[in-house]
Amino acid sequence: MGFRLRAGRGTNLALLVLLAGALVTGALAFAIGGAWAFWALAAHGAVGLALVLLAPWKSVISARGVRRARPGTPASVLLGVLVVVTVLSGIAHAVGLWTSGLAMQVHVGAALVSIPLAIWHVVARPVRPRPSDLSRRSLLRAGAVVGGGVVAFGAIEGLVRATGLPGSDRRATGSYERGSFDPAAMPVTQWLDDQPPEIHPDHWSLVVRTPNGTSTLSYDELAGFSDRVRATVDCTGGWFATQDWTGVRLNRLLEADDAVRSFVVVSATGYGRRFPIADAASMLVATRAGGRELSAGHGFPARLVAPGRRGFWWVKWIERIETSQTPWWWQSPFPLT
Ligand SMILES: Nc1nc2c(c(=O)[nH]1)N[C@H]1C(S)=C(S)[C@@H](COP(=O)(O)O)O[C@H]1N2
């Protein structure tokens, strides 16, 4: 079979498609918390490893490019370095050689910075598609690259399990366990520029707005509820923890009429997420974890428990909950700050 890949425009085109694929599958892996999480993660791993498989060909092209240095060559080299950093940090986190939260920050940070550079690179060094790109031969080659990525992913997963590397203990989302049933040992995580506020319960109340009007609950009123849920908070930073949460089921607070489609939960810090109204039945406004009052870092006086959703949905330091007719998906898919 003619799978001899010449280092050239085919390589570049394949890399471009794979980079886009890595971005999409990576975002999916962050968005999905439930049963499909593993498949998003596997696709992400396979695409990333397919990138690695093309490295020998791309290095031939890159060496050519560096020899006849043109304006922009340093930017191209920087792009290459960022992609290498992204791939290596991803693999290191997956197999368990680098399991700290920093690994995922480096992985995502390098990937995000590489996006504008990749767009510039494609504009400055365009790969013009040709009809032959869709020939049987090209498609076979593309299939071989993707298939290679899938095989590499399976091989690495197998190796990690056989050798008992920490990567074998991961959850389907790819996260490592940190502090289950021990809230004090669970990491305190917030989105880039959010800081745990010091809230005094006497100067705090929860405002709930529904079509029936506005009500406020004091901390003592809220802490009087004892609905319980065992649920797993799973941060996109790469850790998870299961806790027994106590609080009030959200559907007990939100009487909705037929026009209500969603509700928004807003933090004292301004951070907020919007949810489909049907989810209120499975969610909790929690005042306790493991039977104890929440710590300031974990959301005191009250935080959201959103079973099956990734950590960024679990709004801490809740101040206001409001139903509305806006569809839940009318928001940024990920928090922006
Ligand atoms: N107000 C607010 N709530 C927030 C966040 C935030 O930045 N601000 N970060 C979320 C993220 S990304 C995660 S993973 C969980 C972490 O909860 P923990 O700090 O109690 O472990 O809180 C979520 N709730």
Ligand SMILES: [Mo]
């Ligand atoms: Mo998170």
